Amino acid sequence: xxxxxxxxxxxxxxxxxxxxxxxxxxxxxxxxxxxxxxxxxxxxxxxxxxxxxxxxxxxxxxxxxxxxxxxxxxxxxxxxxxxxxxxxxxxxxxxxxxxxxxxxxxxxxxxxxxxxxxxxxxxxxxxxxxxxxxxxxxxxxxxxxxxxxxxxxxxxxxxxxxxxxxxxxxxxxxxxxxxxxxxxxxxxxxxxxxxxxxxxxxxxxxxxxxxxxxxxxxxxxxxxxxxxxxxxxxxxxxxxxxxxxxxxxxxxxxxxxxxxxxxxxxxxxxxxxxxxxxxxxxxxxxxxxxxxxxxxxxxxxxxxxxxxxxxxxxxxxxxxxxxxxxxxxxxxxxxxxxxxxxxxxxxxxxxxxxxxxxxxxxxxxxxxxxxxxxxxxxxxxxxxxxxxxxxxxxxxxxxxxxxxxxxxxxxxxxxxxxxxxxxxxxxxxxxxxxxxxxxxxxxxxxxxxxxxxxxxxxxxxxxxxxxxxxxxxxxxxxxxxxxxxxxxxxxxxxxxxxxxxxxxxxxxxxxxxxxxxxxxxxxxxxxxxxxxxxxxxxxxxxxxxxxxxxxxxxxxxxxxxxxxxxxxxxxxxxxx
Amino acid sequence: xxxxxxxxxxxxxxxxxxxxxxxxxxxxxxxxxxxxxxxxxxxxxxxxxxxxxxxxxxxxxxxxxxxxxxxxxxxxxxxxxxxxxxxxxxxxxxxxxxxxxxxxxxxxxxxxxxxxxxxxxxxxxxxxxxxxxxxxxxxxxxxxxxxxxxxxxxxxxxxxxxxxxxxxxxxxxxxxxxxxxxxxxxxxxx
Numbered sequence: 001x002x003x004x005x006x007x008x009x010x011x012x013x014x015x016x017x018x019x020x021x022x023x024x025x026x027x028x029x030x031x032x033x034x035x036x037x038x039x040x041x042x043x044x045x046x047x048x049x050x051x052x053x054x055x056x057x058x059x060x061x062x063x064x065x066x067x068x069x070x071x072x073x074x075x076x077x078x079x080x081x082x083x084x085x086x087x088x089x090x091x092x093x094x095x096x097x098x099x100x101x102x103x104x105x106x107x108x109x110x111x112x113x114x115x116x117x118x119x120x121x122x123x124x125x126x127x128x129x130x131x132x133x134x135x136x137x138x139x140x141x142x143x144x145x146x147x148x149x150x151x152x153x154x155x156x157x158x159x160x161x162x163x164x165x166x167x168x169x170x171x172x173x174x175x176x177x178x179x180x181x182x183x184x185x186x187x188x189x190x191x192x193x194x195x196x197x198x199x200x201x202x203x204x205x206x207x208x209x210x211x212x213x214x215x216x217x218x219x220x221x222x223x224x225x226x227x228x229x230x231x232x233x234x235x236x237x238x239x240x241x242x243x244x245x246x247x248x249x250x251x252x253x254x255x256x257x258x259x260x261x262x263x264x265x266x267x268x269x270x271x272x273x274x275x276x277x278x279x280x281x282x283x284x285x286x287x288x289x290x291x292x293x294x295x296x297x298x299x300x301x302x303x304x305x306x307x308x309x310x311x312x313x314x315x316x317x318x319x320x321x322x323x324x325x326x327x328x329x330x331x332x333x334x335x336x337x338x339x340x341x342x343x344x345x346x347x348x349x350x351x352x353x354x355x356x357x358x359x360x361x362x363x364x365x366x367x368x369x370x371x372x373x374x375x376x377x378x379x380x381x382x383x384x385x386x387x388x389x390x391x392x393x394x395x396x397x398x399x400x401x402x403x404x405x406x407x408x409x410x411x412x413x414x415x416x417x418x419x420x421x422x423x424x425x426x427x428x429x430x431x432x433x434x435x436x437x438x439x440x441x442x443x444x445x446x447x448x449x450x451x452x453x454x455x456x457x458x459x460x461x462x463x464x465x466x467x468x469x470x471x472x473x474x475x476x477x478x479x480x481x482x483x484x485x486x487x488x489x490x491x492x493x494x495x496x497x498x499x500x501x502x503x504x505x506x507x508x509x510x511x512x513x514x515x516x517x518x519x520x521x522x523x524x525x526x527x528x529x530x531x532x533x534x535x536x537x538x539x540x541x542x543x544x545x546x547x548x549x550x551x552x553x554x555x556x557x558x559x560x561x562x563x564x565x566x567x568x569x570x571x572x573x574x575x576x
Numbered sequence: 577x578x579x580x581x582x583x584x585x586x587x588x589x590x591x592x593x594x595x596x597x598x599x600x601x602x603x604x605x606x607x608x609x610x611x612x613x614x615x616x617x618x619x620x621x622x623x624x625x626x627x628x629x630x631x632x633x634x635x636x637x638x639x640x641x642x643x644x645x646x647x648x649x650x651x652x653x654x655x656x657x658x659x660x661x662x663x664x665x666x667x668x669x670x671x672x673x674x675x676x677x678x679x680x681x682x683x684x685x686x687x688x689x690x691x692x693x694x695x696x697x698x699x700x701x702x703x704x705x706x707x708x709x710x711x712x713x714x715x716x717x718x719x720x721x722x723x724x725x726x727x728x729x730x731x732x733x734x735x736x737x738x739x740x741x742x743x744x745x746x747x748x749x750x751x752x753x754x755x756x757x758x759x760x761x762x763x764x765x766x
Contacts, residue, residue: 075653075656077656077658077659078653078654078656078657078658078659079653079659080653135658161658345657346655346657348676349655349657378655378657403655403656405655407651407654436656460656462654462656463651488651
């Protein structure tokens with residue numbers, strides 16, 4: 001029936017199909033639908049910038065307005081990928097600039113961005129509105145100055161956890177006086193800022209809804225900024241300390257009064273530097289909060305965190321440090337009944353094992369917050385009994401990431417591996433999509449994952465498993481698997497080569513400090529021309545004879561339609 | 577930053593040229609670049625086992641942490657936490673008594689080293705006292721008359737720039753910021 005409709009009608013129907021996956025599915029129905037869909041697609045998501053080329057993107061989707069690109073593999077976040085590995089955005093921006101693409105939004109994650117790229121970006125697209133950079137590097141505040149100066153209709157500049165070289169250029173002052181369209185500004189990852197320019201910018205941008213400051217914005221400036229922008233929905237404070245010497249009771253009083261007027265704030269973060277005695281200033285708005293991020297607030301004791309949490313009855317997402325302790329998590333469990341996402345970060349990652357949070361805290365949360373669907377939990381220890389209890393209490397996990405700080409640590413009560421515990425989680429949360437394992441684990445946990453985790457898309461494995469069987473259970477069982485990343489586990493060529501076709505159904509596979517050999521990787525590369533099998537070899541040894549039996553330190557493979565990349569550095573070898 | 581930089585010292589990345597066209601001939605099967613394969617830490621352990629050396633548990637723990645270890649020894653790039661979060665906390669850690677900074681300490685002539693938590697020390701005196709309990713020698717205090725003898729040792733450290741310096745010359749906080757590891761060297765060598 002749909003074939004009798006003119007293209008415009010099809011297009012109108014497709015307008016309601018917004019998710020990338022749904023649109024991808026639509027394009028596969030027939031040639032007509034493929035054609036209509038591709039001309040009407042405005043938002044494109046590319047999970048691996050090396051899977052496709054900018055030219056092919058432009059050829060297929062000439063109407064693209066919003067592009068998301070991701071570069072380095074996830075383990076790059078933990079320093080497992082060397083500098084200069086790749087992930088350059090320059091060729092993308094150049095190609096888009098050369099074409100007639102009317103780019104309006106660009107979102108980049110783990111990519112290398114240069115000042116030149118930002119400059120070209122700022123000059124090439126008149127309607128450019130939104131730039132979001134997450135975990136990127138390679139640029140300086142000169143690049144930001146170009147964006148500020150040239151993007152006349154900029155609505156969003158969101159810099160999340162990037163490594164930015166800061167020049168003495170007051171880039172913020174490059175926003176012209178005519179810039180009044182800002183809705184979202186996040187510069188929390190910078191060390192410096194021009195305060196006067198910031199206050200003027202906030203004053204002339206009445207639509208500002210999201211503002212995340214950096215450490216260089218003192219509490220007095222925060223108070224003045226909030227006076228100008230009581231309409232904020234999303235606030236990241238900078239420094240939240242009162243100068244010990246100054247007469248601070250007046251400042252504190254003014255701050256608290258100003259914060260009280262900001263009734264729209266739903267998301268609160270920052271506290272990059274915080275003094276406990278200042279924290280009560282935010283109590284008045286806590287009851288409105290749905291998202292609270294205190295994961296940078298080192299130096300706040302559990303008792304102060306608890307006092308704050310007691311005000312946050314509507315919280316849905318909480319990011320916090322483990323100094324909240326098990327007792328604090330019990331308070332969260334009894335206060336935050338709508339909690340969906342919890343992230344507990346280690347305040348002392350290399351410490352000598354002070355029991356900050358344990359399985360007790362997690363069980364308490366699961367018991368008090370049955371809506372919990374997303375968890376990231378760094379802890380000192382975990383038991384099977386606790387995980388089984390959590391699995392009973394919460395059956396809606398979409399993301400479950402557990403990191404026991406001591407690698408390969410067993411259940412301290414039974415000294416057993418944690419296979420049964422994780423098995424219970426995957427069995428009860430049928431919709432689980434992302435899983436990170438830790439603790440002592442045998443092949444058995446992978447058997448469970450392969451059997452039960454039918455919707456699993458991303459799996460992170462470290463110091464786990466006994467043999468190739470473990471990896472095979474996962475590859476065979478998890479039909480929806482897209483990303484698999486493994487470190488320090490005894491999986492080798494047998495597992496790698498059993499089902500080579502599987503990797504074309506996935507985005508990527510990372511294996512480091514495992515048992516795969518050069519010969520195994522070569523075999524795989526030969527059989528699968530549409531995979532790039534990259535070996536990262538950091539050792540500067542020129543004298544070694546290469547042997548197929550040598551174990552490979554780091555391998556990263558990914559499906560691609562454009563063959564081996566031409567920008568690989570010397571230490572990355574793409575096997576063919 | 578003590579632990580992080582130290583644990584990464586064996587996995588230094590090669591500074592490749594920034595010219596993307598200078599990619600190695602990776603796709604040519606005739607050129608087979610060498611691969612070390614196992615990291616050198618693994619090779620060292622197997623060599624030592626073959627030689628029949630008795631390995632003290634602290635050395636073994638440096639390579640393969642076991643659940644029974646009481647001191648926290650971390651493998652490379654673990655725990656999986658972003659470096660930005662780490663450095664934010666380590667900055668704070670310098671103010672806190674409960675955080676730790678474990679560094680390696682070797683004594684000349686003894687191949688097996690120890691690990692020492694610098695944050696658990698109040699200053700140089702406390703450091704020397706702790707070391708005296710760990711190693712069988714007398715450490716000369718900084719500023720004491722140097723006795724040139726093989727019976728006495730002095731304490732040296734490797735700083736961020738890779739230079740070996742005498743312990744005790746700079747203020748304690750500055751020392752904490754710069755120290756990468758310690759070595760007890762014979763007094764007659766200084």
